[in-house]
Amino acid sequence: xxxxxxxxxxxxxxxxxxxxxxxxxxxQVAQVFFSSSGHLxxxxxxxxxxxxxHRIGKATLYRTLELLVRSRLVVEHDFGEGFKxxxxxxxxxxxxxxxxxxxxxxxxxxxxWEVQDVKAQITRKHGFQPTRHRLxxxxxxxxxxxxxxxxxxxxxxxxxxRA
Amino acid sequence: xxxxxxxxxxxxxxxxxxxxxxxxxxxQVAQVFFSSSGHLxxxxxxxxxxxxxHRIGKATLYRTLELLVRSRLVVEHDFGEGFKxxxxxxxxxxxxxxxxxxxxxxxxxxxxWEVQDVKAQITRKHGFQPTRHRLxxxxxxxxxxxxxxxxxxxxxxxxxxRA
DNA sequence: GTCCATGCAAACCTTTTGCACTATA
DNA sequence: TATAGTGCAAAAGGTTTGCATGGAC
Numbered sequence: 001x002x003x004x005x006x007x008x009x010x011x012x013x014x015x016x017x018x019x020x021x022x023x024x025x026x027x028q029v030a031q032v033f034f035s036s037s038g039h040l041x042x043x044x045x046x047x048x049x050x051x052x053x054h055r056i057g058k059a060t061l062y063r064t065l066e067l068l069v070r071s072r073l074v075v076e077h078d079f080g081e082g083f084k085x086x087x088x089x090x091x092x093x094x095x096x097x098x099x100x101x102x103x104x105x106x107x108x109x110x111x112x113w114e115v116q117d118v119k120a121q122i123t124r125k126h127g128f129q130p131t132r133h134r135l136x137x138x139x140x141x142x143x144x145x146x147x148x149x150x151x152x153x154x155x156x157x158x159x160x161x162r163a
Numbered sequence: 164x165x166x167x168x169x170x171x172x173x174x175x176x177x178x179x180x181x182x183x184x185x186x187x188x189x190x191q192v193a194q195v196f197f198s199s200s201g202h203l204x205x206x207x208x209x210x211x212x213x214x215x216x217h218r219i220g221k222a223t224l225y226r227t228l229e230l231l232v233r234s235r236l237v238v239e240h241d242f243g244e245g246f247k248x249x250x251x252x253x254x255x256x257x258x259x260x261x262x263x264x265x266x267x268x269x270x271x272x273x274x275x276w277e278v279q280d281v282k283a284q285i286t287r288k289h290g291f292q293p294t295r296h297r298l299x300x301x302x303x304x305x306x307x308x309x310x311x312x313x314x315x316x317x318x319x320x321x322x323x324x325r326a
Numbered sequence: 327g328t329c330c331a332t333g334c335a336a337a338c339c340t341t342t343t344g345c346a347c348t349a350t351a
Numbered sequence: 352t353a354t355a356g357t358g359c360a361a362a363a364g365g366t367t368t369g370c371a372t373g374g375a376c
Contacts, residue, residue: 021350023356057358062341080241083340097281099291110285118260118277119300126271127305128262131314135298137282142290151294156177156234184375186331220333225366246365
């Protein structure tokens, strides 16, 4: 459980490059984070740190996550849940899109060259310099549908007239 | 400034359908909101209400926005700014994607049938029942680039190795 | 008259910040 | 030993909630 992952080594190098100290806390966050996978909330990470016997203040955790994001080893997501999630960027495709279940929160990832195409086309057309994008499709996953979950539909019931 | 928009009438109908009272505050929020356009924050809406001489508590505003979203006349967005934005859904294309400038916050909208295709394909493949999606491309708009703005790049400088 | 909405303030939640103290290099 | 990080607690910022009052139907 304590071996050093490639990502962790890259993070060390990043810190060194930036002239920042490589502290016990930063090591522990990196170690725990990079040995997990998925889209972790700050709470998730805190729990894993505690479970690993590490006691780290949340301010430090937030500050370390900021560094991880800046190093580009980690991506920050906001799925509109009221808090952020963090994802290890290595050991997976460099670009991917998300299917998100509104019932159970499961995230399915997929790649799409079509989206890359659209992005290239549309940014060229608008003289826009793109840095990143996200495509997120929300709905019900197969399992939640099978259990009989339905999404409430409370909206106006007739076709919407155009203003 | 006080004429009744089609959307406002639809909102009234929605309230009636749901057996909810059509109060002065709800009317005013709808009137102000539907006579604006763009992606409004709660602060934006509050300001417009104040400018129109309406004094409405923010709790009521939030509660009314919830109703507007439920009625499907309004869409809620989260562009990761730390707060939500609300958009009038009528008088525009029913589906659209966003280009968002990280410098000035400008939002350019576009449509893409390719994205619709991808969505249909991928959800079919995973047995997913889609309700909505978002495609957001972040970057620098033409104007901000022309003024010389650049995005910081602080990340690791060599190609990222795969774990 | 019965519900439900309103407004205020307090509570909530996540995230950020100030500051005295501690650790890294 | 100088410089930057840590931890705590408080603050911040957006959003939600409890509750007494007021308004819609």
